[in-house]
Amino acid sequence: GAGVSQTPSNKVTEKGKYVELRCDPISGHTALYWYRQSLGQGPEFLIYFQGTGAADDSGLPNDRFFAVRPEGSVSTLKIQRTERGDSAVYLCASSLIRQREKGELFFGEGSRLTVL
């Protein structure tokens, strides 16, 4: 595709429900990132994948959050027992290794999650 694709673009759920957010990176990009952006804030790092493995998951706020990338391409961010504080825009980004080292990430449009 032309860019990083994220689905759904909007998700409204109830407190306590389970949510999955999907990211389809640019073809050939081995590095994939998830960020969370709360209202009025900058993006906040959650997790970074290099290939299939999570190279850095230190940004995940707690064990309700989990992400996978089983085939090294599409990634899914999973949130269990959602809380109102999880409401945010979840951004996915991808890059090639050389772009990664230069700090150039290609972002998707984000998935806006609202927990009622």
Add this chain to the structure above:
Amino acid sequence: AQRVTQPEKLLSVFKGAPVELKCNYSYSGSPELFWYVQYSRQRLQLLLRHISRESIKGFTADLNKGETSFHLKKPFAQEEDSAMYYCALKSRETSGSRLTFGEGTQLTVNP
């Protein structure tokens, strides 16, 4: 810990006026600094990086290690520069490309 501060949430200037978006950082190691921009209804994208010492769309930014700043400047603002600007920091000591973003500055360039 690393931190990026953008003291102005909103900045408004007139077309043709100079503009400076402030960015300060705190980091004990050797940082790399970036500016990302998000135009209305578009994705967040890289504008420039300090290592390249480049000018993009007339914008420049100089890393001042003494003042721990990386302010973004443009001598003559244009209406199309109106956007949300984020300063970001990356550690040179760690692999990957974990970026720490500031809270952003919404720039409005008035006609």
